[in-house]
Amino acid sequence: MMRKDVLVLGAFAAYFAAHAALRTWAGGGLEVDEGEMLVLGRRWQWGYGPQFPLYNWMQAASFALFGPTTLGLAALKNLVLWISVAGLYLGLRRVHALPVALAGALTLALLPNVVWEFQRASSHSIVLLAGVCWTVWAVMGVLARGARRDWVLLGLVVGLGGLTKANYWLVPVVLAAVLALGRPPLPDLPRRSVWPGLAVAGLVAVAILAWPYLWMLEHPDLTMASTGKAFRSEFGLVPGLEGLAEAAVGTVAGLLPVGLAAWMLARGRAVPAGPDWPGRLLVAAGIAGLGLSAVAILVAGATEVESRWLVPAYVLLAAGLMVQAARRATPAGLRRLWVACGVIGALTLGGMANHRLSAPGTGMIDFAPLAEAVDRMAPDVVMADYHIGGNLVLLRPGLAVLAPLAGAVPPEARRVLVLTRGGAVPDPVTAFALRGLEPPPEAAGRVVETVALPYLRPVEERFEVGAMLLPEVALSLAR
Structure with missing residues (x-):
């Protein structure tokens, strides 16, 4: 050369x-x-x-x-x-x-x-x-x-x-x-x-x-x-x-x-x-x-x-x-x-x-309020899409995040938190949608909290995330 x-x-x-x-x-x-x-x-x-x-x-x-x-x-x-x-x-x-x-x-x-x-x-x-x-x-x-x-x-x-x-x-x-x-x-x-x-x-x-x-x-x-x-x-x-x-x-x-x-x-x-x-x-x-x-x-x-x-x-x-x-x-x-x-x-x-x-977009969302909410719920495992899950890992490197189609829920996990964009958890349960499974009606969880995330630059929009604890019946099926 x-x-x-x-x-x-x-x-x-x-x-x-x-x-x-x-x-x-x-x-x-x-x-x-x-x-x-x-x-x-x-x-x-x-x-x-x-x-x-x-x-x-x-x-x-x-x-x-x-x-x-x-x-x-x-x-x-x-x-x-x-x-x-x-x-x-x-x-x-x-x-x-x-x-x-x-x-x-x-x-x-x-x-x-x-x-x-x-x-x-x-x-x-x-x-x-x-x-x-x-x-x-x-x-x-x-x-x-x-x-x-x-x-x-x-x-x-x-x-x-x-x-x-x-x-x-x-x-x-x-x-x-x-x-x-x-x-x-x-x-x-x-x-x-x-x-x-x-x-x-x-x-x-x-x-x-x-x-x-x-x-x-x-x-x-x-x-x-x-x-x-x-x-x-x-x-x-x-x-x-x-x-x-x-x-x-x-x-x-x-x-x-x-x-x-x-x-x-x-x-x-x-x-x-x-x-x-x-x-x-x-x-x-x-x-x-x-x-x-x-x-x-x-x-x-x-x-x-x-x-x-x-x-x-x-x-x-x-x-x-x-x-x-x-x-x-x-x-x-x-x-x-x-x-x-x-x-x-x-x-x-x-x-x-x-x-x-300066430009508002997916990379300008402040996920700190969501990380604080997850801390309060103290889950063993979090299930979320890549965007939400990755930003949580950036703020909480020790957090166990299970990605879509990336493996089973660990058998020792008892508190599994599902996070979804839009502020609501649809039925069928998003956890199963992420996993490609078809859940029974009794697998529906409950929305614990809806977190509105601000953007890092002043805009009127908010990015809403719904948080739901997965019930025991759903947890057993997701493993």
Whole structure:
């Protein structure tokens, strides 16, 4: 690695360190994904319900170092974001000069999901991003050099990537498909024998994935618990078309900044610099990923599709477009890109400061009154959703909080407190709804208290939480 590469990675590290410092200094309440990490990320286990385990393992390590604190959350998030950018940059650096590789890496600054949403309120999607970027790094190493070590590293990256999120698998599938079927469009791609290397990579990946995936197979009810996210809507004449339309709108909005930047860069010199195949490979894989995602949406009849689910395809396509454009860019055009991305970074830091310090939202709720109410009730176990439970753990690290679909009520527990948003406990009992069980009528509990939580900045709204003690008959069924 050259000195200039170290400076580039250092600049990225300084940016993400500033975000981590801002989040820690601003404090306040937790977003929903942050709350989930406080509830689930304090312990080591092979599986965590519908979420794949890698980020939880990393979060447990961060909490072991910093404690279950905002610093423990922010430090890990920004470390993984830095790892993501570094992986994409170093992967492109294997086949391109620094300016082209840097332009490709700065693609992430032009994707709204990555530059804003992943920083604001994401967890597992961030480590998915890292898996995608380091897969690009590993594939470029295999194609550019092809030594046995490169295949071992590819297997390692794919194995870890398979522990991030289910949609990670889109990336190795489309890259392999393009490489297998797309040699005519990639005439300058190095020709190498791949079967021995694929066998090595496959063995390494299987060794990493075997035990966590065995846990998923043994707990299918927990593993598939969140599949309903894509099927919430009750309207739509043709199943899947509604979700496809939503995905199309999100794709256009998400890739528009990249398209504009690539168009402006490409209006430079007529003779492109560097090899053609890396950019063409990524563009083709990204298009294939979007096409495969569209087919999956239609076949599954998904009615709601969040754009962040398509980030793996976005990253491949956007990075490929920027690489191809940067190969034709003039030095002045590249300098304008550096300045524009610097401005975006500064605006993101300022916007995040405003969001953390003044904008009312889920992260600006004062949970201290609820923690005091829970202290008075002295429960053995608290059952709550991730947002409420995580904020309680932040204020009361020793409190036992049982998350949705995360295990049985401990047999020694006698006082189980159920907390629900909205100030009332519906019937059927929310405790059973959280567990995916159908309770009998006699399992209904009683609302002990409704706590109205203020926001940390003066607004008229209040966030109400209902507190209910679970009766003995319900307690026996929940175990």
